[in-house]
Amino acid sequence: MVLEAGVEGVSLSPRTNCKRTGSMVTKAELEAQVADLRRQLAEQSAASQQPPEPEPHDTVADRIAENFDNWSGQLEEALTELEDLPHKRPILFALGIFTLGYLLGRSR
Secondary structure, eight states: OOEEOSSTTOEEOTTTTOOSSSOOOOHHHHHHHHHHHHHHHHHHHHHHTSOOOOOTTOOHHHHHHHHHHHHHHHHHHHHHHHHHHHHHOHHHHHHHHHHHHHHHHHTO
16 A cells, blocks of 8 residues: 655655565654655745746836726726616616715705
């Protein structure tokens, strides 16, 4: 029986360092293998948590254009929802129109 670990190519075998005589490894040997795997996993996760290098073409103009694209997409989505409001919720739409008319009438 071989236990596959999620760490790149590392496998645990209960018969490590034993010939096929039917004897099992000791608890201490398994704990040592688990400790080694945990250390390897910690090293890999520490290496993957380092922040990525900023790309040289990432300029202020690129970020502004990306933010504008995001904002325009959100605005388009809001307008689409506003266009669908009279069909999906007519009572809410009527109350909103009434409230808007009342506020505009009182502002003059």
